[in-house]
Amino acid sequence: MQVLQAGQHKLIYLELQPEMVTNIAKQVGFDTRTKDGQRSIQLDLSTPARQSPLLLFDAADPANLGWFSRCQFYVDGTSGAVLQTPIQLANQRDRSGRALPYSVRLQINKELPASFRLPNKAPVTEQTVYSVLFNFMNALLNTGVGVCGGPVVQALAGRTEPQGNRN
16 A cells, blocks of 8 residues: 655555455455456456346335345445445446346446545555455345445346336
């Protein structure tokens, strides 16, 4: 981890290792393709042998209340940001534009504001980011992740069709 200063702005630069991120994904049970960039690491995660979709659900839908009470992570449906983490999530889509139920794309930011804190005001280090990443991937497979509002990130589990009149 390095602290960079650009004018009056201070940034934390995380020295994340793509091999370590790939190993975490494999430990959890994902097949992964990793692309390491200067400012972020991008992961294409998939679980082709899984029988049910990844547990990414619409937190606003009353039918998903049971999932909502168990989830540890929430995704801003407008931006894809996983709240209080340096992770962003996006659906992967097939050729017709439908979200694939067994695949997602993650981006882990390496540059963060110096004031950035994880939940419980934990300081940001490479080890804490690896821990959060492991827990987030595990939640996608086992406990559930809530999508809050917005049309950009689409739920994969629970009731996925939009609510409203069908008449």
